[in-house]
Amino acid sequence: QSALTQPASVSGSPGQSITISCTGTSSDVGSYNLVSWYQQHPGKAPKLMIYEGSKRPSGVSNRFSGSKSGNTASLTVSGLQAEDEADYYCCSYAGSSTSVVFGGGTKLTVL
Amino acid sequence: QVTLRESGPALVKPTQTLTLTCTFSGFSLSTSSMCVSWIRQPPGKALEWLARIDWDDDKYYSTSLKTRLTISKDTSKNQVVLTMTNMDPVDTATYYCARIPDGSRWYFDYWGQGTLVTVSS
Numbered sequence: 001q002s003a004l005t006q007p008a009s010v011s012g013s014p015g016q017s018i019t020i021s022c023t024g025t026s027s028d029v030g031s032y033n034l035v036s037w038y039q040q041h042p043g044k045a046p047k048l049m050i051y052e053g054s055k056r057p058s059g060v061s062n063r064f065s066g067s068k069s070g071n072t073a074s075l076t077v078s079g080l081q082a083e084d085e086a087d088y089y090c091c092s093y094a095g096s097s098t099s100v101v102f103g104g105g106t107k108l109t110v111l
Numbered sequence: 112q113v114t115l116r117e118s119g120p121a122l123v124k125p126t127q128t129l130t131l132t133c134t135f136s137g138f139s140l141s142t143s144s145m146c147v148s149w150i151r152q153p154p155g156k157a158l159e160w161l162a163r164i165d166w167d168d169d170k171y172y173s174t175s176l177k178t179r180l181t182i183s184k185d186t187s188k189n190q191v192v193l194t195m196t197n198m199d200p201v202d203t204a205t206y207y208c209a210r211i212p213d214g215s216r217w218y219f220d221y222w223g224q225g226t227l228v229t230v231s232s
Contacts, residue, residue: 034216034217034218036217036218036219038158038219044224045207045222045223045224045225046158046207046209046219046222047222048218048219048220048221051216051218051220052216052218057220089157089158091158091160091217091218091219093217097174098174099160099163099171099172099173099174099217100160100217101160102157102158102159102160103157104157105157105158
């Protein structure tokens with residue numbers, strides 16, 4: 001069982017927006033602004049999409065945005081495109097003894 | 112540009128020790144704040160963080176696996192090595208190395224393509 005809880009799957013139609021939640025605790029997500037999100041297409045390595053909760057690396061579409069409220073972080077994908085269909089993982093710093101924890105992953109399906 | 116590549120055996124037997132090498136380019140592990148981590152992913156399952164080594168040789172390990180893991184670096188060769196002892200079939204996974212550009216911020220900005228390790232007799 002993963003330390004961070006994500007929905008197993010979400011779906012949306014092209015052009016729509018979806019949000020993936022990532023629920024942790026006051027020891028990880030709630031205590032640090034160090035949540036990152038990764039996109040993984042089948043058979044490929046993960047790709048950084050969001051870091052420090054809401055920052056986008058250079059080259060990542062501004063259709064991807066991140067936020068946090070309490071112990072829950074969220075990734076929103078707006079203007080869904082077929083290429084967004086992938087697995088998404090959240091990750092959070094969890095203090096010096098645990099370091100980092102990942103979520104269980106969410107499969108995004110573009111209908 | 113930044114690249115990382117994992118190498119090591121594709122098949123190991125139970126109880127054996129696994130040694131994986133991450134060879135990277137485009138950055139130096141002697142640069143202040145730079146770090147490299149190992150992360151694994153069993154088939155069809157989630158990512159799991161394993162270990163990290165920093166530019167100043169500080170090391171961090173997964174709490175659940177720390178007794179089995181050792182991470183080291185050879186700065187002159189641009190390599191990071193991970194050893195995992197007492198391998199078990201549940202350790203079958205794709206093993207990735209990834210860069211952390213700033214150790215205080217704990218995110219992985221570049222990843223290798225991964226190497227699949229199967230544990231079986």
